[in-house]
Every structure is written in C-alpha cells, then in structure tokens.
Amino acid sequence: MIFRTALLLAASLTLVSIAVSADENLEVVINGANDALTANIRAHLGELPEDADERSSYLFSVKSNITKAFESLGYYHASYTESLQESEDEWQLTLNVTPGERITIKYIDLQVLGDGVEDSAFNDYLQKAKLSPGQGLNHGRYESFKSDFQSLSLSRGYFDGRFTRTEIEVNRDINEAIIHLTYDSGQRYTLGEVTFIGSPVDVELLQTLIPFEPGAPYSSTGISQLNRSLLETGYFANIKVIPQIDKASNRQVPVKVDLTQRPHNHTFNVGVGASTDTGPRIRLTWRTPVINHYGHHQETSIEYSNRPKFQSVYTIPLTHALDDQLKISAELQRNKYGLIQTFDDQSQEFEGSKQLESDYYRLGVFRQKRWNNAWIFSYGIAGSKENYTQQGDSRVGTFITPGVTLSQTKRGDASLDPKSGYRQSYTLSAGDPALGSDVRIARLTSSFKFIETFFSNHRFVARADLGANIVDDNDLPSVIPSLRFFAGGDNSIRGFNYNELGPRVDSVNDDGVAVKETVGGRYLAVASVEYQYYWNESWRSALFVDSGNAFNNTDFTPVTSAGTGIHWITPIGPIKLDVGVGVAGVDDRKSRPWRIHISIGSEL
Secondary structure: OHHHHHHHHHHHHHHHHHHHHHOOEEEEEEEOOOHHHHHHHHHHHOOOOOOHHHHHHHHHOHHHHHHHHHHHOOOOOOEEEEEEEOOOOEEEEEEEEEOOOOOEEEEEEEEEEHHHHHOHHHHHHHHHOOOOOOOEOOHHHHHHHHHHHHHHHHHOOOOOOEEEEEEEEEEOOOOEEEEEEEEEOOOOOEEEEEEEEOOOOOHHHHHOOOOOOOOOEOOHHHHHHHHHHHHHHOOEEEEEEEEOHHHOEOOEEEEEEEEEEOOOOOEEEEEEEEEOOOEEEEEEEEEEOOOOOOOOEEEEEEEEOOOOEEEEEEEEEEEEOOOEEEEEEEEEEEEEEEEEEEEEOOOOEEEEEEEEEEEEEEEEEEEEEEOOOOEEEEEEEEEEEEEEEEOOEEEEEEEEEEEEEEEEEEEOOOOOOOOOEEEEEEEEEEEOHHHOOOOOEEEEEEEEEEEEEEOOOEEEEEEEEEEEEEOOHHHHHHOOHHHOEOEOOOOOOOOOOOOOEOOEEEEEOOOOOEEEEEOOEOEEEEEEEEEEEEOOOOEEEEEEEEEEEEEOOOOOOOEEEEEEEEEEEEOOEEEEEEEEEEEEOOOOOOOOOEEEEEEEOOOO
C-alpha cells in the first residue's frame, strides 16, 4: 500500500512537471514602427500571456488593441499584417506595421467662461502647455492637458469649474484635427479667516506670517507660502494648513492650521567637518526653538578647531515672526591671523608658517529686517575687544562700532549646489573715541558672488571682495587685527595659507634675527574666476584664477594664483579639493608657493 501510494505520488509529480514544461510562451515582434509607437502598441496589447488560455485571449484581442494604439497617437491611416509561428517551445507573433501619415493638430479652440476669463494664469498655462498646434495628435497628451487645466483651476479657487465641451474633430482626408474645449470656471472663491490650533506661541505673532488678507482671491500659492513660513520659524514639530472648502460660506474658504509643538524644546547636535583654513573641527550646537510665548529662541555653539570659537545668538521677533527680528549675540574666539617669518642665513630668505594669535571678544545688538525683494537690512551696534601680540608686544584694543548691512542672496534652485544665483553684501560701520573706540575709524566692505551654468554642465563662478578702513595714518597701528584686512585661504587667494597675505612689518627678535610679520592692511581687493565642468551628477572638475591682496595706501601689489580641483557633489553640499599655485606677485620667494585646499558646503 505504501509502495502504491508512493508510485501514484511520483506519477502525479511527473504529470505536473510535464504540464509545467508544456506551458508555451509568446514572443511579440513589431516591425516598421518608431520607438514611441512601438511602446504604445505593447502597452495596449498588455502583459504577455503565461499559459495557453491567456494566449488565446491575447491573440483574439490584438486587432482591437492595436487599432486603439494607432489612433491614440494620431495614426488613423495605419495598417498592419500579422503572422504567427507555432513551435513546441515558443510561439512568435510578428506585426508588420505601416504607420501612414499622422494626424496633426490644426488649432486648439479653448474657451473659458466665468470669472476665469480674466485670470492671466490660464493664459500663462497655455503658453507653456505641451499641447499645441502643429504637433502630432496624441490622445494621452490631450487627456493630461485637460487634467492639468482642471488642477490649475482648482488651485486658483474655481471649485465649481467644469468642462462643458471636450471634443476632437478629426478630418482624415487632410490629416488634421481641431480640439474644441469649453471650460466654465464659475465664480472664484476667496480666502477667509485663518485659525491656528495648538500653537505654543501667541497667535498674534503667527498672524504676521499670513501672506494674504481675508477676501483675497483663493490661491494654493498663498496656502503653500503660509506653510513654508511656519516651517521656517522652527517652532513646530508638525504643521497642517487645511483649506476648509466644505465649510465655505458665500464662496469664502476658511483656513485651519493644526500645529504640534516639538516634544523636546531643547535640541543638541554634533557636527564634524574640516577645511584647510580651520583644520579638523567639531561643533556642538544647542538650540531652543521656543523659549516663551513671545516666540523668543536661541542658538549656542561651541566649535573646537585650530581657532576654537564660542557663539550665542538670542532672537526676539518684533513686528514680524521672520522678517523683523532683534538679535543679541556674544562671541569668543581664539583667533589666528597673519604670518610670522624669520630670516634664515642658509637659504637667505624669510621662512616659517607660524601665525599671530589673539583672543577676540564681541557683543552685538542688531535689528534685522527682510524686505519682499529678498534684501536683508540690519543695523545696530557691536563692541569688540581683542588681546593680541605684535612685534613682541602685548596689546589690547577696544572698538564700539555702530553699523548697517545690506545683503541679498538669490538661488536658481533650492539645492546646496545651485546651477545659478548670486550673493551681494555691503557693510558700513564706524567707531569714535567719543563712543568708546580707541581711534576714529570708518569701515566699508562689499562682497559679490555670481554663478551661472551653460549647456547643463558648464558652470562659471566669479567672486570679488573689497574693503577699506578710513583711518588716520598715525592711528592705523592701533586698529585691532579683526578689523584689518588680509588675503589668502580657501575663499580668498588659493595657494596660500589663511590670512597669510597683506602688509608686513619688520622687526628683530630677542636673538637678533630679522623677523617679518604680516599684520594686515587698511584696504582689500580680491577677485576670482572659476570654470567648472560636470562629468556627471556627482562629480565635476574645476580650473580657477585668484588675484588680489590686502594693502596700505598705494602699495598695492596683486598676488595671483592658478589651480585646478575636483569636486564631489553630496547631500551636505560640494566637497571640494583644490590645488592652488602662486604664479605672480611672489618674486620675494625662491620657490612657487602651493597649497591643497579642502572645503565643504554650499557656494551661496
């Protein structure tokens, strides 16, 4: 009995195996059609069959499906012949297609009725639409056009809008089609009151973020802008801006904003980075996004590097949560600047790469306002104190400087490696003994950066930095290092150390050896041009020329460097490795200076 059962089981498995191996596949070969038509035919024919029953159904429906495939792309005169080859292993269906002349769109008769007749957004959409006269008729593109038009209508507040006529008039004799569309938009809805729920800060402060007035024409752009502004505050863990269309009254749509407070009001982040200017660095950042119901917040960071730094900024919103803020800042830094070189009898030149050092303290209070055209204007007062050693003497300088800054940054896209954009900044500050400064000084700085990409992978970057200290010649030595100008480094003249270039002073140390110290100057003029080529989305190479210097009075001697680099585009911004070589203005050195520069982060 056991033997008979085993024999039956083996026979059953054999039959199953035979049945599986007898399943016959179908190969479809299409000749004579272009890629788009071939893909459309396959899409209409559907998935290839897996067994004999499916194959029969597949072959039976070929004629109706291929006709739909022809006409959906405007091939109303297309024809085909088919041949079927059968074998034990595989069947092959061959379709020989003759597309014929394609129907083209003669014109699009689109009529908009209702309030939408005066809405320029519909006109703009038509100018950019993928459906236009002269194109081959494509029913899929036609359906997408209608769907996108309806979506635009809804985003503009025409919630009662509908097509009252959708018709394609095809004239096979002259191979032309006329598209007739009539859209009745109805009346446009308006935006109503905004209600905030769950906010840890005063509603009055959040109301300053609303970019529209009650009664303004409905637009999804306004809803999105409100959502972005709430997100930018950093106050909330979750934000839901909900237009309550079902609760509209007299075609006015109330807006509900559901807000969720962050579960932890204190966040700590650790960041690790490196550059040739600062060396390896570790930064600990402490943020408190909501200190009280007035929306105050703070950010404090401690950075360990070869120039350790402590910085804290306390922010108080004033008339607007984002566009009008009072910032109180404190900063402490162990700074390095300039260059110390001693005369070497053997090489008969000044050598050494040690830098001067200082302890820098700064307190500032500034009001910062952001204007609608993306300009940021700030004004306030800062107090700076610096302890430093120069020419062997310990010195202390104090400056109280009121100042104003005007800056603007525009990016062609939101990425950390924008294809285009620019940044410009202008600052004016001044100090006077009557206000607590050591000497009378007026300081002007400006910086520019421009980025543009041509033909997808050719990117150009240009920058310039200018500065001037208006100060009496006798008072110039009393200006603290942080207010002087230097050149050299990753973002200045590559090929040289950070702040290595500028006016020098001569002295003799305790051992009677001649010493040159780069102590900075009253003026700065630096410019750079860089060409970058994208090999793919992740890598690009670069060629650059940097030139300029820091100087006093008329002793401007530009230093020029040239070099190349390789850049890796990452989610945290480009990681750049550049090699710069001094090529001009370095005649006092026997060998050409060169330096490898590593930096991370966005260029704007």
